[in-house]
Structures are given as structure tokens and as C-alpha cells.
Amino acid sequence: MALKKTERELIFLITSTLITVVVWVGLEVYRVYTKSLPPDGIDSYLSPLEPDLNVEVLDRLEKKQQ
């Protein structure tokens, strides 16, 4: 028993559309997962900080004033 040509074409069309929709949804999900933006103003709190202090400068300043 063979399907009618119209039915075959219709099923092929719907299946192709479904695959396209699934790919579209997958790509959108991937885009959302990879393109999330950081909260506003957070970078100012994460600016690099150098905790070391060049104490030698203080030594030289103190020595200079003596």
C-alpha cells in the first residue's frame, strides 16, 4: 500500500518544517545561553587591584627629609 503522492509531499513538508523549527529553537537556546550580559555596573567592582605597596618609596622619602 503506497501513500498518495499528495500525502507524501505533505508529510515531507511538515517534517521538514518541524526539523527547521527544532533547529531554530536549538539555535535560539544556544544564543541565549552564550550571549547573556553581565549585570550593569558590575565591572566597576571587579576592576583589578594591586595590593602590594612599594615601601621602598616611603623609605626614600623619609631618608630624604632627614
Added chain:
Amino acid sequence: MAVDYRSSLARYRRYLQTVQNKPLWQESLYLILSLLLVMVLVIWALRPTLVTIAKLLAERKQYLELEKRMDEKIELIREAQNVYLQVQDRLEVLNMAVPKTADWSGVATGVQQSATDSGLVTKSFGVNLGKDVEFSMATSGAYDGIKRFITGLGKSSRIIDIKSLSIDKQVGGELTLSLQGAAVYMPEN
């Protein structure tokens, strides 16, 4: 009762043809409807759900990364605080060397006072306030006084950068010192 095989066979064949056609149409119809239903569900139910899940997962990943970076920053701040506590008492030297305000009048007064204390006579003095407090001056006096004055500038609590310096001997034997310098300052942001 005699059985009419021929008519029964013909009727059975017609029945089979009907049965053959109907389920096939029903199956293909069900298949088409199922595919359409799946598509509708994917677009209107699954897609928003998956997008929301992906967004939440991305945010979670991002906040975990932020938390890690925040922890590192907090650790650095702790280290900086320890360093600050160790040198806190000595920072006044730094504030005096590089003050937060220009205090150009303090520079002018201090330099001229230093010249006077060294036995020099200030002929002219000019201040230009820019990125640094730039000044130029001309003084006259003995060589020892000039030496004391320049040494005093070098030992000044405020850092003074001597840009140029020239010493000329006048007709009467008096020395004239022309000096251009700059006192640095660092305004707070």
C-alpha cells in the same frame, strides 16, 4: 441452503478494498496531525521553556563566575588592608610629598622662605598652575647660600622637580641663580 461463493467473494473483495484504503488515510492523517501538534508544542510550549532554562543556566554560570572573581577581589582587598595597616603611620610622608591639592601658595612661600633662610635675595618669582605647580625664580647671593638652597629644595618634604638651573656671575662678584621647577600634586578622582 446453497452458498453463493461468487457473490460472497466479490463482496469480500470490495470490503478489503475499503479496509485497505481507510486505515491508510487515517494513519497518514494522524501522522500529519501529530507532526503539526509537535510543531505547535515546540514553538509555543517547549521553546519558551527551553529559552528560560538556558537563560537561567547562563545566569547561574555567570553569577558563579562573578562570585569567584568577587572572592578574588575581596582577598586582594584584605591583603591591601593589611599592607595599609602596616604603613598607615608612614603615609603622612607620602601625603606631604605628593599632596592632593595644588597648594601653590604654600610652594611659593616655602621656596622663597628657603631662599631667604639660605641667605639669598629673591629678585623675581612666578608661579604657573597646571598639571604641576610650575615656578620660576631668580635669586642672588653667595655660592654657599645657593648650594644650601638647592640642597634644601632636594630635602623638601614636598617633591620638587628642578627643571632647569643656571648660575651667572655678576659684575660685582655676586652670583645670580635662575631656577625653574615644579611641585607635583595628585588630585583625588
